[in-house]
Amino acid sequence: MRLKHSAIAVVLTAMTALGTALTSTTAAHATPGRHATTFAHGPSRPAVPIVEARGPGVFPHSVDYDPDSRKFVVGSLAHSTISSVGQDGTVRTLVDDKDLVSVQAVRVDSKRNRILATNVDYGLADRSAPATRFRVAGVASYDTDSGRRLWYADLSKVAGDGKQHLVSDVTIAADGTAYAVDELTPTIFRIDRDGRASVLLRDDLLAGKLDIPDFLNDVGMSAVAWMPGNILVVAMADGSLVRVPVDHPEQAAKVRLTTDLKTITAGIRVLPDGSIAAISSGLLSGQAAVVQRVRPGPHWKSATVTVTDTVADPVSSAVTAGPRGTTYALSGGLAALLAGGPNDGFTLRPVNVR
Structure with missing residues (x-):
């Protein structure tokens, strides 16, 4: 996988093309203050708000929802931190671990009062270094209340292959075992509740096949979810799924x-009925991000895919649960990060998954 600077111009062109539509959409629904009501989830449900987070420079790539605190949790691609996000847009740092470089994925495990995060290095973070670019690969566990680190699993050491790695996502099974996927090699890692890691599977079926001209090459596993029946459903960036x-x-x-699924498949959320909501970023095309629902057949051997919504901001990279049964999509400012520019926050926008 290679990042190429010529992609920045493409990204910014796409964002400019969408700017007018996005501004018009936001203005049409906005009310005074930092968040605005947008639409109702069903005829008897109250409208739910867009969350305009006041977190300059955070640049989150992923988000999860903590039902206990009723706040969102995000990681930072730029500052190596993990933060909570209130429904009023307030951002508070939960974790600032010197051993993190760039936080790609976050996962809240409310049953065990912990947050899992994947550690990567695109070469864009405050703590990035030429020697560690795409060489950092880990999963860390933190106490939800104190932010204290419980353990850190160095997956590059576990892989032992000397290759570049990018741990794109992590999921948690009912027994507390975590499973992490690598976007740059066809490797799935298993991590027990004490942080002991091993390789669950290496298989060319999981190898990256998606090339994005002038931006990313060999993009593979982008997201993973554990399902009852002890099955992992892996989303590939090219729009396919693997069980x-x-x-x-x-x-x-x-x-x-x-x-x-629409490419580039960026993130997935398991819905209460066991189906999946997936969001596909239009990062380079400039087209609206697409939300799709995936309803499985028996044992996830087959599935039906339908489009349920779109998000005007094409650079939407994650989808998560929200309060009162809602689902939110994240727009974290990736285009500005790639261009080396600042941002003044990020957006969590409710989406329809029905």
Whole structure:
């Protein structure tokens, strides 16, 4: 995988093209203050707010929702921090660990009062260095209340292959075992509740096949979710899904989809009925980000895909649960980060997944 500076111009052109539409959409729904009501989830439900987060320079790539605090949790690609986000847009730092370089994914485990985060290095963070670019690969666990680190799993050491790595996502099974996926190698890692890590699966089925001209090459696994039945559902950036039975990972196979997910598949959320909401970023195309619902057949061997919503900001990179049964999409300012520019916050926008 390679980042190329010529992509910045493409990204900014796409963002400029969408700017007028995005401004008009926001203005049409806005009310005084930092967040605005947008739409209702069903005829009897109250409208839910757009959250305009006041977190300059955070540049989050992922988000999760903590039902206990009723706040969102985000990681920072730039500042190596993990923060909570109130529904009023207030951002508060929870974790500032000197061993983190760039936080790609965050996952709240409210059952065990912990937050898991993946550690990467695109070469864009405050703590980035030429020697560590795409060489940092880890998952860390933190106490939700105190921010104290519980353990750190160095996955580059576990892989032992000397290759570049980018741990794009992590999911948590019912027993507390975590599973992390690598976007640059076809590797899924298993991490027990005490932070002991091992390789669950290496398989060319998981290898990156998506090339984005002048931006990213060989983009592979972008997101992962654990499902009842002890099955991992892995979203590939190219719009395909792979099912991995945890007890028999060698039986990994593609999920038969009615239609592929829109590329670039950026993030997924497990819905209460066991289906998945997926968001696909239009980072380079400049097209609106697309939200799709994936309804599985038996044992996730097949699934039906339907489009449920779009987000005017094409650079939307994650989808998560929200308060009162809502679902939110994250727009974290990735285009500005790639261009070396500042931002004054980020947006969490409610989306329809029905």
